[in-house]
Structures are given as C-alpha cells and as structure tokens.
Amino acid sequence: MASVITSREKDYSQWYNDLVLKGGLADYSAVRGCMVIKPYGFALWENMRDQLDRMFKDTGHVNAYFPLFIPKSFLSKEAAHVEGFAKECAVVTHYRLKNDPNGGGVVVDPEAKLEEELIVRPTSETIIWNTYKDWIQSYRDLPILVNQWANVVRWEMRTRLFLRTAEFLWQEGHTAHATAEEAVAETRQMLDVYAQFAEEWMAVPVIKGVKTANERFAGAEDTYCIEALMQDGKALQAGTSHFLGQNFAKAFDVKFSNKNNELEYVWATSWGVSTRLIGGLVMAHSDDDGLILPPRIAPLQVVIVPIYKGEEQLKAISEKVQVLVNELKALGIRVKYDNTDNARPGWKFAEYEMKGVPVRIAIGGRDLENNTAEVARRDEKTKQTISMDGLSTTIKNLLEEIQQNMFNKAKAYRDSHITKADTWDEFVDILNNKGGFVSAHWDGTAETEDAIKEKTKATIRCIPLNNEAEEGSCILTGKPSSQRVLFAVAY
Known part of the structure; x- marks a missing residue:
C-alpha cells in the first residue's frame, strides 16, 4: 500500500x-x-x-x-457582505424543466423564470x-x-x-x-x-x-x-x-x-x-505510509487482526479476542475485530496503517499460548508484546498517550517554525527556504499588506491575541511599527 x-x-x-x-x-x-x-x-x-x-x-x-x-435582495442589503461574496454565488433563476421539442433531452422552461433570483447560501447572515x-x-x-x-x-x-x-x-x-x-x-x-x-x-x-x-x-x-x-x-x-x-x-x-x-x-x-x-x-x-489520526476523533481507534493456521486456531483466538473487544467497548473505545479471510494479515496491516488507525493488535498461535498480544501504535510505528491481562486498560492509556504525543510533535514543529525577521532579505529568505510563520513588523497599512502579498504570496495570518508591544520598523517600508504580526503562505 x-x-x-x-x-x-x-x-x-x-x-x-x-x-x-x-x-x-x-x-x-x-x-x-x-x-x-x-x-x-x-x-x-x-x-x-x-x-x-x-x-x-x-x-x-x-x-x-x-x-x-x-433571495437576491437580501444580499444587497449589506454592502460589504455582498461585495465579499458576489463572485462566489450560485444563482437559481428558474424553477422548472421541460422536454426539448427538438429531442435534446430536458431544457430550462423559459416561462418558469423566478420573479426574484435565489442565491444558494454561501453563508446565512442575511436570511437569519x-x-x-x-x-x-x-x-x-x-x-x-x-x-x-x-x-x-x-x-x-x-x-x-x-x-x-x-x-x-x-x-x-x-x-x-x-x-x-x-x-x-x-x-x-x-x-x-x-x-x-x-x-x-x-x-x-x-x-x-x-x-x-x-x-x-x-x-x-x-x-x-x-x-x-x-x-x-x-x-x-x-x-x-x-x-x-x-x-x-x-x-x-x-x-x-x-x-x-x-x-x-x-x-x-x-x-x-x-x-x-x-x-x-x-x-x-500524516506520513508517507498513510493517515495518522488522533485517537479522540479517529473513526476506528483499535483494530485486532488474528494470525492463525486452521479453523480451530482461529476459533480459539476469536474466543479470546471477544473478551477483549467487550472490555474495550465497555471503556468507550471504538474497536474492530477483522477476522475476514479475504486478505492476508500483512495486507490488513498496511490497509489499517493507510487509514491511520491509532492502535493495531495482532494475536497469533504463540500469543494464545503465552497469553500475550502484539500491540503496534501508528504514530511512532513501534510495536511491543504485552500481556492480555489488563490489556484493555493498557490500550485506553496508550490511546491517551498517542493523543498527547501527536499534539507535542505538531507543537514542536510549529514552534520551531515561528521565526523573527527584521529585514526584507531575512523575511524573503525564511519564506523561501524554511517556511512557517514569520514574525515581523508591518506599518499597519493595507497598501503595504497588499504589496507584501504581491511580492511573496505571504499574507498576514493574524495579529496574535497575546502580542506584546514592541517598537520596530516595517520590513518593507521601514515605517514605524508598534508590534509584530504573523505572516505565512497559506492554503
């Protein structure tokens, strides 16, 4: 996969x-x-x-x-609002179709024109x-x-x-x-x-x-x-x-x-x-092997895959797994036991890795004998053998650990990509070679904001709420500035 x-x-x-x-x-x-x-x-x-x-x-x-x-007239009542959405609106002009008399399928009935056009909502402020x-x-x-x-x-x-x-x-x-x-x-x-x-x-x-x-x-x-x-x-x-x-x-x-x-x-x-x-x-x-989903909102938090030889071994594994499944569900954990016989375990492992399932449990014949299971976590791509005794509680704790680990990893990346720039050359170099948020001074004018966007495609993402006052000079114009703002190229 x-x-x-x-x-x-x-x-x-x-x-x-x-x-x-x-x-x-x-x-x-x-x-x-x-x-x-x-x-x-x-x-x-x-x-x-x-x-x-x-x-x-x-x-x-x-x-x-x-x-x-x-109704179109509603959007006309707030000038700035209509200006902001006018180019994105889908407009309904007619309310009926009819068969094309020339045999071309259905056509819009010209006699079914609405007295006032209707806009398919781009947002609902006006109607509300x-x-x-x-x-x-x-x-x-x-x-x-x-x-x-x-x-x-x-x-x-x-x-x-x-x-x-x-x-x-x-x-x-x-x-x-x-x-x-x-x-x-x-x-x-x-x-x-x-x-x-x-x-x-x-x-x-x-x-x-x-x-x-x-x-x-x-x-x-x-x-x-x-x-x-x-x-x-x-x-x-x-x-x-x-x-x-x-x-x-x-x-x-x-x-x-x-x-x-x-x-x-x-x-x-x-x-x-x-x-x-x-x-x-x-x-x-996510990574190059597929999705990585945080446990709290992942559609499936745990998947269990049996590795077996013969129906008797599968039956024994399934009896053991059912107890674990019931315990996990009792803890509110979304779990799936995949005992389908239409794919090999390796294919299933890759499939659930692709889908970002946080925890994968594999149980085979040797695990059955040793009362153990192989537990793999998606966020770090590690696995370990764990006793089946108390495994449901261990999994619950592991899911919370994965959730926190994913946040910590994302935060470390974000924090390492907030970079100060005091000159235009520094600003451009960071955008071109490092990326992330650039903390820089801006003179507060729309003209400068537009000029920076035109030159670099970077926009002011926000003025942080926890901003501290800091005297400086705008990176483009050199005019006085009282605080830094965050620039970035954005989706």
Whole structure:
C-alpha cells in the first residue's frame, strides 16, 4: 500500500491527494469542484461534529435550521457582505424543466423564470437576520444563541478535496445580543472553543489572533481566527469568529426595546468551522505510509487482526479476542475485530496503517499460548508484546498517550517554525527556504499588506491575541511599527 503514496518530499500536493483518496476519506464527483465524502471520511467528520456540538451546547447554544435559498435582495442589503461574496454565488433563476421539442433531452422552461433570483447560501447572515427581525422585540428576547449544521456553496474555480470545494459542510453560529460587550465576549468565547477543540481533539496546536481589515470577514467589525501550521510550512485558517457589530441589525432593521424602554439595534456575532478541518488534520499529522489520526476523533481507534493456521486456531483466538473487544467497548473505545479471510494479515496491516488507525493488535498461535498480544501504535510505528491481562486498560492509556504525543510533535514543529525577521532579505529568505510563520513588523497599512502579498504570496495570518508591544520598523517600508504580526503562505 505504501508504494502507491507519493512522498511528501517529492510532491506534497500529490501526497495529500493520495492520502485523501487512498485513505478512503473522499472521492471526486461528477459535479466539477464538488466532492463525495466517503463513509470513513464522514465518520471522521461525525466525530468532529458531535464533539463540537457538545461544546456548543455546553456554552448555552441550541441548533436550528434555515433555508438553503436566499433571495437576491437580501444580499444587497449589506454592502460589504455582498461585495465579499458576489463572485462566489450560485444563482437559481428558474424553477422548472421541460422536454426539448427538438429531442435534446430536458431544457430550462423559459416561462418558469423566478420573479426574484435565489442565491444558494454561501453563508446565512442575511436570511437569519431577516428572521431575527420577527423574533426580537425586547431585551427579554436576548440573547439568541443559535447554531446551524448545514452545507454551503461558494463557486470555487480551483478546488482541492476538503481544503477548497464548491460545496462543503460546516456549522455556522449566529447570535444576537443586547450590548457590544456581550457580543465581543461571545466572539472570544467561541474562538476559545475552537482552539480547545483543535488542540485537545485534533491534536493540532493553533495561534489565536485577530485578522487585519484586509482579511476580515465581509460585513464584520472584527474577525478572530485560529491559525494552524501544516507540515509543508504553509498556514491553514482553521476557524473564525466574527464580531459583526450592528451592521446586519441595521441592514434588516432589527431593533429591540432596552431596559430603559429605548429602541436600539441588536449586536451580532457569527462563527464557523467546516470540513476543511479534515484537510488540516491530514496535513498536520500524516506520513508517507498513510493517515495518522488522533485517537479522540479517529473513526476506528483499535483494530485486532488474528494470525492463525486452521479453523480451530482461529476459533480459539476469536474466543479470546471477544473478551477483549467487550472490555474495550465497555471503556468507550471504538474497536474492530477483522477476522475476514479475504486478505492476508500483512495486507490488513498496511490497509489499517493507510487509514491511520491509532492502535493495531495482532494475536497469533504463540500469543494464545503465552497469553500475550502484539500491540503496534501508528504514530511512532513501534510495536511491543504485552500481556492480555489488563490489556484493555493498557490500550485506553496508550490511546491517551498517542493523543498527547501527536499534539507535542505538531507543537514542536510549529514552534520551531515561528521565526523573527527584521529585514526584507531575512523575511524573503525564511519564506523561501524554511517556511512557517514569520514574525515581523508591518506599518499597519493595507497598501503595504497588499504589496507584501504581491511580492511573496505571504499574507498576514493574524495579529496574535497575546502580542506584546514592541517598537520596530516595517520590513518593507521601514515605517514605524508598534508590534509584530504573523505572516505565512497559506492554503
């Protein structure tokens, strides 16, 4: 199996595609720019989704669902918002087909033109705030803490599985508040939720920060983000949380009567992560032999493969394994006993290695006699012989060790790829020869930000929230700067 994977060193982009396809996560579809998420990939997304959903609900949020279609006039109401998404919108103009009288199959019925075109949602701020107008009259109706799990369409021309597709799955939170302070606190809280999920469940270290005006979400006052680093030294925006101010409330005339019986506009937030996280997970951890998945969200945490001669030996091994399987399931561990006879053990080992299963257990005739099992861990590609006595508890502890080890490894790589640059030559040299985040001074202007991007393809990924004041000079213009920001080439 390993021989069919392109190495990271040879072609990182092809390596990534090989892992997504051969690891059984996704496939290309008949619709250009769209993907099919295969069962194994969807199981991974379900584990991520379910944990995030628990975290949302633990912070007081509830789920709802809003229409896929948005009247075109809604997008026109918030100027910055429509400007940000206009080039990515899919538009529905007709509602009926008919048979071609010339025998050419079906055609659009020209008499079935919609009075107003409908936009297939690129994001839901407009349809939701039009709805909130009917839900909110008084401060007693606030806050509204709603999340939606849905699909969205952004008409991308250059696509990559999971990382950038025309249609993808995501969640989008949309909240309404009585004060700016409450809305900002919500925005920061959800950023913390995303960071905690990325680090504790995906084992991906992230940097929390705020976007520059150039990189801000269309229609937002401030965009907060978490930024991760992939193994090729490129950054990945892994989640965003937006303070929308009163922009959408004003666009849709959403007012409430405050405690002083005065009318004022509602304050808003929105926040979201998507199936792009799966792409980040693959690139942050995997190797040239396949996927490496963190145990907490791996679809399958443990696989057990019997090595036997004859049906009698298989029966004896299976009886022993069933006890272990029951113990592992009782501990909440997702386990599979693969006793199928359609492939040799070696092929199975390679297959589960490709799929990134954290722990593999092999039990053969000699293990049966010695009451032992061979336990292999995917993250370090090591194996050892362990007694069957108390093995389920040992495996549970091993899974937590693997989870922490994966985070530590990713963090060590990330930390070693945050490099300071004080001159333009240093900046360019780091980007070209080392990669990662470059911590450098910037004069604070959009013009300089654009010029740096034009020259190097690097963007300001964020202004870190824990930034310290530091006087310096912009790497490009030499103008005064009061703090460093993080640049990187990004996906």
